[in-house]
Amino acid sequence: MKKTVEITQVQPFLKWAGGKRQLLPEIRKYIPTKINTYYEPFIGAGAVLFDIQPEKAVINDINIELVNVYQVIKSNADELIEDLKKHENDKEYFYEIRNLDRTPAYMELSPIERASRIIYLNKTCFNGLFRVNSKGQFNVPFGKYKNPQIVNEHVIRAVHSYLSTNDVQILNTDFEKVVEGAKEGDFIYLDPPYDPVSSTSSFTSYSLDGFNREDQQRLKNLFVELDRRGCNVLLSNSATDFIKELYEDYHIEIVSASRHINAKASGRGKIDEVLVMNYEPNR
Secondary structure, three states: OOOOOOOOOOOOOOOOOOOOHHHHHHHHOOOOOOOOOEEEOOOOOOHHHHHHOOOEEEEEOOOHHHHHHHHHHHHOHHHHHHHHOOOOOOHHHHHHHHHHHHOHHHHHOOHHHHHHHHHHHHHHEHHHOOOEOOOOOEOOOEOOOOOOOOOOHHHHHHHHHHHHHOEEEEEOOOHHHHOOOOOOOOEEEEOOOOOOOOOOOOOOOOOOOOOOHHHHHHHHHHHHHHHHHOOEEEEEEEOOHHHHHHOOOOEEEEEEEEEOOOOOHHHOEEEEEEEEEOOOOOO
16 A cells, blocks of 8 residues: 555544544554555545555445535545635624525535535534534534634645545445445445444434444444455444444454544543454454
8 A cells, every 4th residue: 555645644624523533543553454445434534544545445425515525625626725715714604604505505506615615614613513404404503713724725635636646436325335345355444423322422413314223233234244255344433332242253442532523512532432353453
């Protein structure tokens, strides 16, 4: 696997609930040394992808707006950067842009304008949350930041360089479909919406489709199938009894992660997470 751009430049361009940047030192310990094709069905902010920078990858997310941002950065980075420069860190302007998805004008936005809107809202909304209501409308309030970095040109250009000079396929589909072609020698990193540690801590509203325990079971079944095919599979999740029992037949590492993105302050701080793998560590 070659590194196409300096690793410090290729990094997440969004704040994202469940982002893996601060867990990377732990995750790196368990990345297989040889990867044919890299698969990440729940790409989110892409911290692990950008850290590994595989030459061949298939990435996916159920959030169509997030996927559009990746596609625009891959193909239209210059135009995106220019459009981002128009945005203002102003409360009235913020709500005007946020409310676009409640109007017919939203359907007239170009992919570049939609991507620009999502990055702007992410950088200026409260705590960097991406959350939609039951109608799929962005509903996070203004964040009141003094000087948010709305236009991070260096990072966008670095991510564009990586995505456009490597074989990176970007999908918007169900997680099972993403890995239909995965085979022996491929590496799949699974970072689904986490099993809630309490009845009030669930955060799965980054898309209209939530992620419940039936989905967690379906993901476990996929994990077993990928193991059968000879793939190397690494999964992150919360260290709940349900998850630990679900994957009790596999190697589990408990790691401590700091969570800074949560609607409630009580939901932030250190929590235990699991890294589950179907191979021996350091292989």
